[in-house]
Amino acid sequence: MTDNAGRRVRVRFAPSPTGPLHIGGVRTALYNYLFARQHGGDLIFRIEDTDSGRFVPGAEEYILEAFDWLGIKFDEGVSFGGKYGPYRQSERRDIYRKYVDMLLEAGRAYIAFDTPQELEAKRAEIPNFQYDASTRMGMRNSLSMPKSDVDALIATGNQYVVRFLIEPDQDVTVNDLIRGKVTISSSVLDDKVLYKSADQLPTYHLANIVDDHLMEVTHVIRGEEWLPSAPLHVLLYRAFGWEDTMPQFAHLPLLLKPEGNGKLSKRDGDRLGFPVFPLEWHDPKTAEISSGYREKDYLPEAVINFLALLGWNPGDDREIMSLDEMVSLFNLEKCSKAGARFNYQKLVWFNHEYIMLKSDAEIAQLFKPVLERNGIQESDERIEKAVSLVKNRVNFVGELWDSCKYLFQAPTEFDEKSLKKWWKDEAPKTTAELCDFIEAQPDFSGQALEPAVMAWIAEKGYATGKVMNALRVTLVGAAVGPHIFEITDFIGKEETLRRARKAIQALA
């Protein structure tokens, strides 16, 4: 499929390498991915490192690794290649300079010498100061100064910025795919800095427009925080004369805190006990560690599914969807407009659903390292069997260990509540009798043992619950777990009797 101008659909995800990838960024990337796939288009990975001061080593690699884990694949860009490169903005200085000069020559931009300190002083002095048509002639720039002065300042090495000349009193309309027409007056826009001579790099706005144009991006799907500057971007496309191929915009609602006010931040994760980053992040400067979904044992499919539904729905009641299903169902028009609270409780539910959805063999492979860490070496078949018995009662693979360790090792201690409820009165006596009965059985398989034991209990006139739970406590250490004959079947006759008789002595 193509866009309105008949072009192949091309979208991009363009993070700044200033730290770990925020979970909101993951969702933005996901929506771009779904959109690109659905339209048979391209997804570009661009690095927007125009702020040299905020560059963080390792961030780019982290972001790539995160998408790899999540299963979001790019078609071109940094580390993927492509014919529109380079895809790292810091490597495109010459390109930007050329376009800055074009704007300068066309009189759509001008050079300004005001230092950050001077501007700060101005803002302190004049409330609501804005660098625009009403103030620019009072500032130090190529509009207010003679050309000879400007040239002299540059020649003597003064730093400067290039500002975009904005004509006041013009209504600028952005046609947003999610929100419809959004109109603002150009008078509320300031003469944005497009370029800094100090590091010879553009700011976001200029780089963004030039790159999207050059890379033939057709749709810009990004967070709502960009909506206020979208009219500025439209003005830039006009200034360059690129309005006919200007991409279409879609501004996504923000991810909000689970409780309280404001958008989801790094702090919330620490405070409420859930990650806000896909992968664990070790800050190279502060040595601080932020938790990640991968390390916290979430399945990438669950994270993706949960995120997809935060601000979008397929139009019917389905919630569990594969990435491919989402690709065919995705629709920008079905995106909601209001911010979504990040309710991680539901993510836990998704994780549980995906554990249930995956085969025992798949879960067993994920569980194997956990077992090994606990000193358990078992065959894949045994592990799969154990997984099948207990996976419905866990939300995370890591919880499997606590739920089924008794399948691999005898209990070393007994849960007090369980003892109080089930290990009393006749329990030691009946359990001992049951052991003798079981020992005498020729066929120990669960299928044969269950009816035999039930008949024995009936014959003796015992209460089924009391006998079974007493046995359960001796084998498991608590009144939890799967069907008791599944457990005896798994651990075997010898171990069953050994545990039961040992417990009778230990608990006497």
Next chain:
RNA sequence: GGCGCUUUCAUCUAACGGUUAGGAUACAAGAUUCUCAAUCUUGGCAUACGGGUUCGAUUCCCGUAGGCGCUACCA
């Protein structure tokens, strides 16, 4: 402060003028069972407020209030 976006159960959301306002999570109860889960059933819970337009507003318009974002030589 200015500008913009936004507003349906606690939370994520459906209903693109006519429904007993639906689903999911969470919560509660029940069923099942040797226990804990899972599963199934059931239950409570919402159209922010005030005006219009209309035969009829969750839905369209205006206002108010709340929420969010932007307002950098950050993205």
